[in-house]
Amino acid sequence: MSDEKILSIVKKIYRFTLSVFIIIFTLFLSTIYYYNDPTLSLLIPKEEKNITSSKSVQQKNAGIIQDGIHLETGLIEGEGLMLVVQNCTSCHSAKMITQNRANKEGWRSMIKWMQQTQNLWDLGENEEKIIDYLSTNYPPQKKGRRATLTNIEWYNLD
Ligand code: HEC
Incomplete structure (x- = not known):
């Protein structure tokens, strides 16, 4: 060789x-x-991730409304409902909302508190719409458990 x-x-x-x-x-x-x-989450481009997250939003959007209540969340139907579903139900259940009542200022300060301490994002121009929805559908309760009794017939104890 x-x-x-x-x-x-x-x-x-x-x-x-x-x-x-x-x-x-x-x-x-x-x-x-x-x-x-x-x-393989690092390999999937960010945009695709957004698609999947907006998909879950779409699934929520597809929610059924029955007797004025959005079934998936229990929220009252009203203008701005979907904004609230999209922005307010990803960290905690909507019960947080339905169990609370406040006027505009109250809701505004709860949102501010979550933004300052809980990483809630800037809601931009949707903030006013969300606050409108919340203060309209979950206003401070004016009445107590029941209306105060009127026209009571008092009688004397012997
Ligand atoms: C980034 C996560 C996040 C998002 C989004 C979010 N919240 Fe919260 N929220 C929290 C956390 C965390 C708490 C405290 C939970 C607890 O105390 O167990 C909270 C508590 C609350 C409470 C109870 C406050 C209290 O004083 O007891 C209400 C009402 C509420 N959120 C409403 C909303 C509304 C309305 C939105 C939409 C604008 C929203 N949340 C979106 C994180 C979030």
Whole structure:
């Protein structure tokens, strides 16, 4: 065998081994990555993530309204309902809202409190619409458990 031939064989073997190593190394890295991030979330572009989150919003939008109540959340039907469903039910259940009552200022300050302490996002121009919805449908309760009794006939104890 000529030196040239030997050299070319050695080169071939070298290239082959190198490719095998690269393949094994790549597989190794992918396996480690997959192990740490099984959903491959880092590889999915952000836009696609938004699509999935807006999908869940759409699912909420598809909610049925029965007897003036949005079934999925229990919120009262009204103007701005969907804004509230979209912005206010991802961190906690809508019960937080339905169990509370306040005027505009009260709702405004609850929203401000969540923005300052709970990472609630800036609601932009929707804030007024949301506050309108909340103060209209969940206003401060004016009456107590029952209306005060009137026309009572008092009688004297003997
Ligand atoms: C980023 C997450 C987040 C979003 C979005 C959010 N909240 Fe909250 N909210 C919280 C947390 C956290 C609490 C405190 C929960 C607790 O006390 O267990 C809270 C509490 C509340 C309370 C109870 C406040 C109190 O004084 O007891 C109300 C009412 C409320 N949220 C209404 C809303 C409304 C209306 C929206 C939509 C504008 C909204 N939330 C959106 C995180 C959020």
